[in-house]
Amino acid sequence: MAKLSEQDILNWKGPEDDYMNPDHLAFFRDKLLQMKEELLANADLTSQHLQEQEATPDPADRATLEEEYALELRTRDRERKLLLKIDATIRQIDDGNYGYCADTGEPIGLARLVARPTASLSLEAQERRERLKKQFAD
Incomplete structure (x- = not known):
């Protein structure tokens, strides 16, 4: 059977005992893995970006850069926590507890x-x- 799309999932009207069937689980596993891949790519870009920055002698520019770095690092910290949650959610799929x-x-x-x-x-x-x-x- 072909992979389900997001629209297929949203339009699903099957019986209650078919909730979280293998097709649903495969859809959500793929979605979670895609999210994880995107977050890891963002983390790599952030690392590269922070390493490429040059020091600036102007105090105002330096303060602006430091604020941007702090914001970027806070964002990455939230994403790191989300990565942990994604991994835990994938384990729920593997254990058969996902969706409840x-x-x-x-x-x-x-x-x-x-x-x-x-x-x-x-x-x-x-x-x-x-x-x-x-x-x-x-």
């Missing part, structure tokens, strides 16, 4: 997973966590 809410065990939903393949909570569980977090923050 970590809190409730209910299906997360294909549309949510297409939008955020590393999601580990259903939309309802995520909203509940955010409400509780907000209550304790106030």
Whole structure:
């Protein structure tokens, strides 16, 4: 069978017991691997970019460059954390646990997973966590 497209996933209307079938899992594995590849390519570009920069004697230019570096490094740190989450999500696919809410065990939903393949909570569980977090923050 041909690989499923994002539109195939979003239009899927199969029976509940066919949720996260081998075709779905293959689609999400490919999507996660593609995300990982892009993040690793960005990290390589950042390393090259930081190594190519020359020192500048002007204090204002130097401050601007340092701020740009700091922003770039923060972005890469977020991406590094996302890489860890991608690897953990691929392990979930391998273990047969992918696509189900970590809190409730209910299906997360294909549309949510297409939008955020590393999601580990259903939309309802995520909203509940955010409400509780907000209550304790106030």
